[in-house]
Amino acid sequence: MVYDLIIVGMGPAGVTAAIYAKRAGLSVLCFDSSMIGGYLNYIDRIDNYPGLYGISGPDFAFKLFDTMKELNIEYYNKKVTKIENDGEYKKVIAEDNEYKCKNVIIAIGRKMRKLGLDKEEELLGKGISRCALCDGNFFKDKDVCVVGGGNSALQEALYLANICNKVYVIHRRDNFRADKELINRLTNKDNIEIIYNANVKELLTNKDVLSGVRLDNKVEIDVSGLFIYIG
Ligand SMILES: Cc1cc2nc3c(=O)[nH]c(=O)nc-3n(C[C@H](O)[C@H](O)[C@H](O)COP(=O)(O)OP(=O)(O)OC[C@H]3O[C@@H](n4cnc5c(N)ncnc54)[C@H](O)[C@@H]3O)c2cc1C
Numbered sequence: 001m002v003y004d005l006i007i008v009g010m011g012p013a014g015v016t017a018a019i020y021a022k023r024a025g026l027s028v029l030c031f032d033s034s035m036i037g038g039y040l041n042y043i044d045r046i047d048n049y050p051g052l053y054g055i056s057g058p059d060f061a062f063k064l065f066d067t068m069k070e071l072n073i074e075y076y077n078k079k080v081t082k083i084e085n086d087g088e089y090k091k092v093i094a095e096d097n098e099y100k101c102k103n104v105i106i107a108i109g110r111k112m113r114k115l116g117l118d119k120e121e122e123l124l125g126k127g128i129s130r131c132a133l134c135d136g137n138f139f140k141d142k143d144v145c146v147v148g149g150g151n152s153a154l155q156e157a158l159y160l161a162n163i164c165n166k167v168y169v170i171h172r173r174d175n176f177r178a179d180k181e182l183i184n185r186l187t188n189k190d191n192i193e194i195i196y197n198a199n200v201k202e203l204l205t206n207k208d209v210l211s212g213v214r215l216d217n218k219v220e221i222d223v224s225g226l227f228i229y230i231g
Contacts, residue, residue, distance in 0.1 A: 001027075001100070002089060002100045002101060002102065003027045003028065003029045003099065003100065003101040003102070004021070004026035004027045004028065004101065004102050004103065005021050005026050005027070005028045005029075005101060005102070005103045005104070005105065006028075006029045006030070006031070006090070006092045006099060006101040006103075006104050006105075007021070007028065007029070007030045007031070007104075007105045007107060008030075008031050008032075008080045008083075008092070008104065008105070008106050008107065008108055009031070009032060009038065009106065009107035009108040009109060010030055010031070010032035010035075010036040010037070010038060010064075010068075010075065010107075011032075011037065011038020011039055011040065011107060011108075011109050012037070012038065012040060012064065013038075013107040013109075014030065014032070014038070014105065014107035015036065015037075015064045015067070015068060017105050017107060018030050018068065018071075018073050019067060019071060019073075022071050022072075022073050023071070028073055028074065029074045029075075029076070029099060029101070030068070030073060030074065030075045030076070031075070031076050031077075031078050031079075031080050031092075031094050032075070032077060032078075033077070033078065033079035033080070034077075035061065036061060036064055036065045036068060036075070037057070037058070037060065037061020037062070037064050037065065038061075038109055039057075039109060040057040040058070040060050040061040040064070041057055041058050041061045042057060042131045042133050042134060043056075043057030043060075043133065043155070044056065044057065044132065044133045044155065044156070044159040045057070045155070045159070046060055047181075048179075057133070076094060078094040078095045078097075079094065079095060080092055080093065080094045081093050081094065081095070083104055083106075086100065088102075089101060089102060090102070090103070090104050092104060112130050112228070112229075112231070113228075113230050113231040114228065115147065115200055115228055115230065117200065117201075117202065117203050118202070118203065119203050119205065120203065122208070123203060123205070123209075123210050123226075126208060126209045126210060127205075127209055127210020127211075127223075127224060127225055127226060128203075128210060128225075128226050128227075128228065129225060129226070129227050129228075130227065130228055130229070131227075132146075132156040132159045132160050132227055133159065135225070135227075136159060136160050136163045136164070137163060138225070139160070139163065139164050139224055139225040140163050140164065141163075141164065141165050142164055142165055142223075142224040142225065143164065143165050143166045143167075143168070143221075143222065143223045143224060143225075144160055144164050144166075144167055144168070144223050144224060144225035144226065144227065145167070145168035145169070145170055145200075145213060145221060145223045145225070145226055145227070146160065146167060146168070146169050146170070146226075146227045146228075146229065147169075147170045147171075147200055147226065147227070147228050147229065147230060148169075148171065148228065148229035148230045148231075149169075149171040149172070149173060149175075149176045149177055149178065150176075150177055150178050150229065150231070151178045151179055151182060152229040153169065153171075153178070153227075153229035153230075154169070154176065154178040154179075154182040154183065154185075154186050155182060156227055156229055157169045157186060157192060157227075158182070158185055158186060158189065158192075160225075160227065161189050161191050161192050164191070164225070165191065166191050166192075166193065167189075167191060167192045167193070168192075168193050168194075168195055168221055168223065169186065169192060169193070169194045169195065170195045170198050170199070170200060170213075170215065171194065171195070171196055171197075171198070172197065172198065172199050173196065173197065174196045174197050175196075195215070195219075197217075198215040198216060198217050198219070199215065199216045200213045200214075200215060200216075200226070201213075201214050201215055201216045202214040203226070204220065210223070210224065210225070210226055211223075211224070213226060
């Protein structure tokens with residue numbers, strides 16, 4: 001079969017494209033290597049989507065999954081490894097199979113940016129995390145820091161503040177670029193301390209597990225967890 005459209009990535013972008021394509025009468029096939037909903041599955045709470053104020057990311061993702069089912073949109077939980085031109089068609093290679101189509105939409109989101117520090121990769125899962133919703137509970141009643149100054153960083157810091165003893169928010173500038181409402185909530189939280197104009201310079205370890213961070217202003221902070229949201 002030759003599909004009119006193959007969509008790679010079933011985050012909010014891919015699912016939206018799939019809904020429009022299906023309703024326009026196209027034959028559509030979708031792929032995701034992980035879960036429908038993409039990054040939504042890792043977000044604690046979403047406050048900026050009309051009609052769904054306060055919904056949890058996983059609940060929103062489940063609604064997308066339901067919509068896909070309701071519209072009978074064909075979907076495979078497979079990783080697409082290659083897309084090739086094949087004469088007048090495109091060939092999409094997903095794990096062990098090839099699928100033909102006329103058009104492809106690539107909606108695979110983006111990779112999260114790293115700090116670029118020594119040991120950063122080794123310490124993933126040993127103190128470093130990029131998902132407060134997934135890993136926050138490992139740091140219950142402990143001190144952690146969050147790096148970043150946008151909506152994601154502030155949202156995650158607020159989530160962690162309900163679990164952890166203390167949350168340091170380390171931001172490289174002297175003001176946040178996040179929404180005003182989030183900034184207000186952050187500054188009113190007793191167990192959040194904001195450190196402006198600072199960058200994490202070094203990751204400190206004890207027995208191969210994160211034990212703290214050293215900032216470029218030479219200050220050292222003892223923390224068990226470091227959550228990175230810098231884009
Ligand atoms: C901590 C955090 C909090 C956030 N909070 C909010 C918020 O409150 N409100 C808001 O509007 N936005 C929020 N965002 C941003 C929001 O999550 C993203 O804008 C949105 O998820 C982007 O959607 P997307 O479909 O482009 O990509 P993604 O959601 O990243 O989805 C991409 C999908 O592609 C799949 N994929 C990747 N490669 C392949 C491959 N080779 N084969 C098959 N599938 C593949 C992935 O598995 C994934 O499911 C937040 C982001 C973060 C990090």
